Amino acid sequence: TTTRTYNWVVEEGLGAPDGVVKNMLVVNGIYPGPTIEANEGDRIIVNVTNKIANATTIHWHGLYQRGTNYYDGTEAITQCGIPPGQSMVYNYTVENWVGSTWWHAHSGTQYTDGITGALIVHGKNESVPPYDEDLVIQMSDLYHDFSPALLNLYFTPGGIDGTPGNEPVPDGGTINGVGQYGSTNTSFFNATLQPNKTYRLRLINSGSFVAIQFSVDSHILTVIEADGTAVNPFDVASVSIALAQRYSVLLHTNNTVGAYWIRAALDTTAYTYDNPGATTEIYGVLRYGVDDSVLPDVSLLDNPPSLPSGSPGELDTADLAPAAAGPAPDPTFHLYFEFSMQYPGVANYLSHFLGFINSTSWEPLNGTSSLFSHIANATTDGSANFDGSQLITTLNEVQVMQVAIDNLDDGDHPFHLHGHKFWVMGSGAGRYQNQTLQNTNPMMRDTLVLPAYTWTVLRFVADNPGFWAFHCHIQWHMAAEARIPVPQQPLAQTAVISMQVLLIATTLACATSTFAA
Numbered sequence: 001t002t003t004r005t006y007n008w009v010v011e012e013g014l015g016a017p018d019g020v021v022k023n024m025l026v027v028n029g030i031y032p033g034p035t036i037e038a039n040e041g042d043r044i045i046v047n048v049t050n051k052i053a054n055a056t057t058i059h060w061h062g063l064y065q066r067g068t069n070y071y072d073g074t075e076a077i078t079q080c081g082i083p084p085g086q087s088m089v090y091n092y093t094v095e096n097w098v099g100s101t102w103w104h105a106h107s108g109t110q111y112t113d114g115i116t117g118a119l120i121v122h123g124k125n126e127s128v129p130p131y132d133e134d135l136v137i138q139m140s141d142l143y144h145d146f147s148p149a150l151l152n153l154y155f156t157p158g159g160i161d162g163t164p165g166n167e168p169v170p171d172g173g174t175i176n177g178v179g180q181y182g183s184t185n186t187s188f189f190n191a192t193l194q195p196n197k198t199y200r201l202r203l204i205n206s207g208s209f210v211a212i213q214f215s216v217d218s219h220i221l222t223v224i225e226a227d228g229t230a231v232n233p234f235d236v237a238s239v240s241i242a243l244a245q246r247y248s249v250l251l252h253t254n255n256t257v258g259a260y261w262i263r264a265a266l267d268t269t270a271y272t273y274d275n276p277g278a279t280t281e282i283y284g285v286l287r288y289g290v291d292d293s294v295l296p297d298v299s300l301l302d303n304p305p306s307l308p309s310g311s312p313g314e315l316d317t318a319d320l321a322p323a324a325a326g327p328a329p330d331p332t333f334h335l336y337f338e339f340s341m342q343y344p345g346v347a348n349y350l351s352h353f354l355g356f357i358n359s360t361s362w363e364p365l366n367g368t369s370s371l372f373s374h375i376a377n378a379t380t381d382g383s384a385n386f387d388g389s390q391l392i393t394t395l396n397e398v399q400v401m402q403v404a405i406d407n408l409d410d411g412d413h414p415f416h417l418h419g420h421k422f423w424v425m426g427s428g429a430g431r432y433q434n435q436t437l438q439n440t441n442p443m444m445r446d447t448l449v450l451p452a453y454t455w456t457v458l459r460f461v462a463d464n465p466g467f468w469a470f471h472c473h474i475q476w477h478m479a480a481e482a483r484i485p486v487p488q489q490p491l492a493q494t495a496v497i498s499m500q501v502l503l504i505a506t507t508l509a510c511a512t513s514t515f516a517a
């Protein structure tokens, strides 16, 4: 194993990813930020110095952080934010996790403004076909306004466009930090590759709001990994990557030598109002066997070439199956909740459209409490409890959790569970009423869309003690929801999880220099 040490400075600055100058928050002056590339078992040490005006944290999306829950980087859950002007060292090993993921700020909506980057973990025994080279392709929707301003609008009584609860609609997007807005930018992300090789494209949706459909003109993609789970290889023409999800696809550079358009199409079906001038398809260039200045034919931009007849279509996630086949274990603990977005209708939150789990949202008590005072108030009798404002699930021993969720909202919500992967046992329209589950070789991942008005059943082994958030990854919802904390029991064989409800990170009473240790 190797120790990999990084020194990161989080700063404010101006950037123009798609040609339009905007305020950004970035690590080491670049967007996307530095890539962490490691081997399974390596130690990662990241010294983060905070030079922005607000506290910040860095989260390593998907990693298990077994035994180092306090380095999970979730502000208000596993740590206080790193105060402005101060530093914190994250120090953890990457154990039992191999594949493609990303890191991002986990404080307010900061990652929307640019604090994100790729995190790639190589493993000796990963069950994927051989390939020659890696290529990280990090895609994101993009807002020209600074996220705190957008969040304020989202939270105003009238909402951002006159309809309360409508999320800010992106102005465009980026592929590895480069986008195009109107005629303001004519540069593209460029990859000049070798002919007749197999590339593993590591696709990451590090956006704030919508899914992104990825394709490369005239090329079939073979899906081999999703969220760190090696899957049975499956050929597709395109992959829709939900917010915060990742896929690896193999691309063979064995077509006619030349230059081809990479396409990243934003899912505009989630847009709730018209944003005139917004760019909804972002382009990059992938070329091989030609000079690195060669561009594809621009007339193809609006007329993508079709694949030969009989070619596969877009990835259907129902076709994903882990390469290491097998059923999920039987559940030993059942949890049910309803997810909704509502007005809480109480003082201070009259105009806030908030996420709810059952009838509760978590909020700090009287503006003075932190997560830890919630824990002190929590009942811990081994079942789901409310301590007045939050849903608590505390497990005193390893359990196979089955979580059934009804999404009662009219929107799709990409939910992410920290510190674990879950099996996807079933989903369907309407409410959960003990429908039959699929348990022959269920997909296992860490981020899944709960479509509007549907039920979903997940299962996971709760064997990783700590405070683990489970939340919608839409940044506007992360700032309108909280994470429900659960105490770590001082016992061997203890597992705890947390369920998210509502986040109000700005009112926590964190001492300015204390961190969990």
Ligand code: C2O
Pocket (backbone or CB within 6 Å): 059, 061, 062, 074, 104, 106, 244, 416, 418, 469, 471, 473
């Ligand atoms: Cu990608 Cu709670 O995080």
